[in-house]
Amino acid sequence: MASTSRAPETTAGRLGRWSLIAVAVIGFIYLFTPIVVIVAYSFNKPRGKFNIIWQEFTFDNWKDPFKAGPLTDAMVVSLRVAFISAVVATVLGTLIALAIVRYRFRGGVLIGLLLILPITTPEVVMGSSLATLFISRGVARGFGTILIAHILFCTSFVALTIKARIRGFDWTLEDAAMDLGASPWRTFSRVTLPLITPGILAAGLLSFALSIDDFIVTFFNSGSVETFPLRIFGASRTELSPQINVLATVIIFASVAVMAIGVLFRRRLDEA
Amino acid sequence: MAEAEEDRAKRSAGLVPYGLLSPGVLWLLLFFLVPLVTLARTSLSVKTSRFDPNDIHFSWETANFTNAISDYSEQFIRSFVYAGIATLLCIAIGYPMAYVIAFRGGRFKNLLLGLVVVPFFTSFLIRTLAWVNVLSDQGPVISILDRLQLVSVLNSLGIMSDGRLLSTHVAVIGGLTYNFLPFMILPIYVSLEKIDLRLTEAAKDLYNNGWQAFRKVVLPLSLPGVFAGSLLTFIPAAGDFINAEFLGGPKNTMIGSVIQDRFLVQADIPTAAALSFILMIIITIGVLIYARVLGTDDLV
Numbered sequence: 001m002a003s004t005s006r007a008p009e010t011t012a013g014r015l016g017r018w019s020l021i022a023v024a025v026i027g028f029i030y031l032f033t034p035i036v037v038i039v040a041y042s043f044n045k046p047r048g049k050f051n052i053i054w055q056e057f058t059f060d061n062w063k064d065p066f067k068a069g070p071l072t073d074a075m076v077v078s079l080r081v082a083f084i085s086a087v088v089a090t091v092l093g094t095l096i097a098l099a100i101v102r103y104r105f106r107g108g109v110l111i112g113l114l115l116i117l118p119i120t121t122p123e124v125v126m127g128s129s130l131a132t133l134f135i136s137r138g139v140a141r142g143f144g145t146i147l148i149a150h151i152l153f154c155t156s157f158v159a160l161t162i163k164a165r166i167r168g169f170d171w172t173l174e175d176a177a178m179d180l181g182a183s184p185w186r187t188f189s190r191v192t193l194p195l196i197t198p199g200i201l202a203a204g205l206l207s208f209a210l211s212i213d214d215f216i217v218t219f220f221n222s223g224s225v226e227t228f229p230l231r232i233f234g235a236s237r238t239e240l241s242p243q244i245n246v247l248a249t250v251i252i253f254a255s256v257a258v259m260a261i262g263v264l265f266r267r268r269l270d271e272a
Numbered sequence: 273m274a275e276a277e278e279d280r281a282k283r284s285a286g287l288v289p290y291g292l293l294s295p296g297v298l299w300l301l302l303f304f305l306v307p308l309v310t311l312a313r314t315s316l317s318v319k320t321s322r323f324d325p326n327d328i329h330f331s332w333e334t335a336n337f338t339n340a341i342s343d344y345s346e347q348f349i350r351s352f353v354y355a356g357i358a359t360l361l362c363i364a365i366g367y368p369m370a371y372v373i374a375f376r377g378g379r380f381k382n383l384l385l386g387l388v389v390v391p392f393f394t395s396f397l398i399r400t401l402a403w404v405n406v407l408s409d410q411g412p413v414i415s416i417l418d419r420l421q422l423v424s425v426l427n428s429l430g431i432m433s434d435g436r437l438l439s440t441h442v443a444v445i446g447g448l449t450y451n452f453l454p455f456m457i458l459p460i461y462v463s464l465e466k467i468d469l470r471l472t473e474a475a476k477d478l479y480n481n482g483w484q485a486f487r488k489v490v491l492p493l494s495l496p497g498v499f500a501g502s503l504l505t506f507i508p509a510a511g512d513f514i515n516a517e518f519l520g521g522p523k524n525t526m527i528g529s530v531i532q533d534r535f536l537v538q539a540d541i542p543t544a545a546a547l548s549f550i551l552m553i554i555i556t557i558g559v560l561i562y563a564r565v566l567g568t569d570d571l572v
Contacts, residue, residue: 122551128544
């Protein structure tokens with residue numbers, strides 16, 4: 001691809017290229033340092049309650065990764081919240097994205113603004129304002145208010161992601177299906193849905209990830225319910241057990257496995 | 273061109289779009305816009321009872337704002353300085369990474385992109401706590417620096433304080449940079465990826481100088497990515513309090529900690545509301561100015 005007429009690379013050019021690669025390598029090391037530490041410290045046998053200082057190697061922490069206790073309970077709460085909010089937000093967000101991309105209507109600019117604002121609002125502001133509303137209306141904070149909050153910020157992300165994904169699709173396929181005598185429902189389920197499914201799945205996964213990792217908004221609206229991040233925050237003050245590292249390690253490897261399977265699956269599909 | 277074409281493909285179908293929009297938009301109105309109004313109202317209220325957080329009366333009380341600014345201007349400024357430095361560092365590290373992945377990734381492009389995301393499969397809090405392990409007084413970094421006899425040098429440079437890395441602004445800014453780095457890499461990658469390779473080839477032929485070609489062609493085309501990445505980094509960083517809480521000390525308190533403390537610990541909701549409101553206004557103004565400077569007006 002390189003054209004032969006160009007002058008050979010100068011020393012400065014070569015230096016620039018190598019320093020670029022050097023920065024990228026350092027960047028990746030930076031990204032992975034905590035991950036290596038998390039995995040390593042899952043094999044630590046801490047003296048005292050805080051798993052901060054390396055003492056000695058042990059497999060003890062791995063004997064029962066999902067040992068019953070507040071940490072596992074909190075993980076279950078987080079999974080439930082993430083699942084429900086991902087499903088609800090994906091439905092709400094997909095409908096918004098379809099309306100924006102497919103139809104002409106008044107107030108499009110305002111809708112766009114309403115979607116982008118939750119993303120450009122700092123989480124403390126979003127969390128404290130929702131909590132203020134709940135307090136002023138006498139709503140007790142708990143599982144339901146956590147869900148309301150998570151569905152809120154996920155919906156914006158879903159709508160914007162799907163909107164970007166489905167722009168420029170060939171929607172005349174729908175008309176073709178209709179012309180061939182398909183009912184509106186059949187057209188939707190056989191033509192529209194398969195077209196937008198990859199985008200919906202991606203947005204759903206993004207919602208799940210956003211929800212399960214949220215701390216600040218949840219912190220303001222949780223009442224006495226504890227999600228996994230809230231449990232970690234509490235633990236950081238009282239007892240940082242190596243089980244946290246064990247669970248985190250399990251989560252990392254499980255997510256990598258899911259991602260790898262997804263990639264292989266898509267490659268198969270492409271080959272077929 | 274594409275826009276007009278897209279618009280022609282759109283249908284006007286009476287009430288259908290409103291039906292599609294209404295559930296989600298209603299949710300956003302009820303739980304985003306209404307709370308902001310309540311927040312504004314509360315920020316102008318007085319708290320009459322010391323013990324009952326619900327006992328709040330609206331009275332156009334502006335003292336919450338003046339007190340918030342005079343009492344916490346230090347934390348506000350610190351938050352914006354930390355978030356600003358973290359954003360610049362994210363650009364400095366994230367741009368080369370995005371560039372290398374986009375233009376030198378070859379068939380490993382997707383793998384490298386995956387590697388950018390993998391660390392973020394763990395909880396934000398656990399990642400930040402891992403930095404406590406790394407930077408702690410008995411941790412690996414300090415012992416290496418000690419062996420290299422660099423501690424006193426770094427102390428005098430203000431990078432370490434009293435031989436410690438924890439509870440310094442370096443640790444907090446480092447944590448913020450770390451936690452929001454992928455939000456910088458990914459948008460920049462997306463904008464670099466969109467650039468037509470023939471364009472960069474032409475630029476290299478035209479300028480016969482890689483740097484000039486980059487500055488005149490690639491950089492301007494990637495600015496929307498830098499803009500989006502900066503917002504996704506700066507805004508959460510300015511409001512964050514986890515990094516300051518775990519990696520910083522009492523001297524590194526950020527405004528998020530203050531809001532959290534006022535609201536949840538002291539139940540002084542009017543002051544917390546005023547602080548939140550000020551934070552949001554400053555960030556909104558900042559975003560608008562930044563959009564002007566970079567010339568990217570279309571946010572959505």
